[in-house]
Amino acid sequence: MTIKKVVIVGGGTAGWLAANHLGKALSYNDEVTVSLIESPDIPPIGVGEGTVPQIRKTLSSFGISETEFIRTCDVTFKQSIKFVNWMDKKEHGENNFFHHLFDMPSKFGEDLTAYWLNHNKGKMYGDMVSVQHSACEHNKAPKSITTPEYEGTLGYAYHLNAAKFAKLLAENAINKFSVEHVKATVTDVLLTDNGSIEALMTKELGKLEYDFYIDCTGFESVLLGKALKVPFVEKTTELLVNSALVVQVPTQEDDEIPPYTLATAHQAGWIWDIALTNRRGVGFVYSDNHMSDEEAKRKLDHYLEGNPFKLTYRKIPMKVGHREKFWHKNCVSLGLAQGFLEPLEATSILLTDFAASFLADRFPKSAENIPLLEKRFNHVMGYAWERVIDFVKLHYSLSDREDSQFWLDNKKKDTISDTLTARLDLWQQFSPQKEDFFTKFEVFDYDNYLYLLYGMNYKTDLPVLTANYYKKAEEHFTYAQSIAEQLNQRLPNHRELLNKIKKYGLQGV
């Protein structure tokens, strides 16, 4: 049977990202239609405002203008995540920090890791191997008004307003890729004798039939989880946070905008602080096994300096884990319907984008193609999820904080996967190499691990430096320092560039 009618259920970020990926990939074939069903009664989750650099490639491939995106979604540039107090305060000082930067480390020459391990010259790892550390600390934008759209002098992603982003993606999918937008609530899912989905029952439009179904219904996972009964695999042993209090904090028009996500650790989790052009999005993430909701609220009040605007906090319980498989018969899940870990490192939109693009690249033409593609998709996505769990866990396992049960529990050996344990053992002897990462499905790679490991002072045996390496590294280091100084002169202030983009726009591609 040829697959002609494809439906995405769910109109949050995941649904509309999928609509663009699939709409674009299938637009060459007039016989195939893509529809998106969205419930008028169930709102999207409304959080998810931090992204990673891959999103630039995605938006550009959808034909969305970066200027329009920045103007309509209250966008700011994100060049790093600045981790504050993730290390023991007594040992490393109050407000100790490091950056997980988006620019490649050592990009102007010799890898400076071995040099830093031997001669850090009082510099933090990120500051020695990347000019972006200094740019972030000086509130610089990653580019100038004359830099073409989606290109950067420094690597970057975005902070964005989730609701406005979904709207922009929706307009693009509908207008550019002819995706049909259906407003209806799915009340039941009908199955065939062989356990595939036959049709959807909706409150407003009755029975709707399609050939292939994409479940983007959020935590509810109405299709893959509820109807097809694919089990949910909890990851609460590895990742301990399970709740968030979220709030939007108004800001002034001329307030400075940090070009990074601020991630401040506390006794039972961490706080994200994301500045958009007109407000901050703040989220207090915690383990409710280690901190009561009341205490979390008090701590968030304290973080917001007494909450002078008397803002109310929204509690979001987080379902930590993922489906046992992500594609079953004629149904694929994406976004929160596929799973969720926690907001650290903004892995959710990244995994959704990755999965939707992977699906679109090899979309089944007929039902006969499904078993092969289903197996491949499940294998790749399963691997990607496991490695993302490792990377998120790395933050907690590298910390030397022991000031609460939360941090002690996070270090227990049975909460860390064998793969991560083996890698950490290896990196005690040798610093990470590109070859330690086997596939392109790692999602987080060598550069991400370098910033984390050495931002958090991981102890690696000192490498022996040859005279030749040392000379090259010295030259590279001196050169990079001069570039950092030049960039601090040349790059505009973050807010200043955003204001200019609003007024004049960036150069089109």
Ligand SMILES: Cc1cc2nc3c(=O)[nH]c(=O)nc-3n(C[C@H](O)[C@H](O)[C@H](O)COP(=O)(O)OP(=O)(O)OC[C@H]3O[C@@H](n4cnc5c(N)ncnc54)[C@H](O)[C@@H]3O)c2cc1C
């Ligand atoms: C606290 C928190 C912080 C987060 N922060 C980040 C971050 O910084 N970066 C990041 O990448 N991700 C983050 N995420 C994840 C991010 O929010 C999601 O990846 C993103 O919003 C996509 O959600 P979704 O589209 O899968 O689900 P939702 O936004 O929940 O959308 C579900 C959609 O399904 C529809 N629907 C549901 N049931 C039915 C039905 N029966 N019939 C018809 N339609 C239905 C709803 O109408 C809605 O349109 C965060 C998540 C949480 C919980």
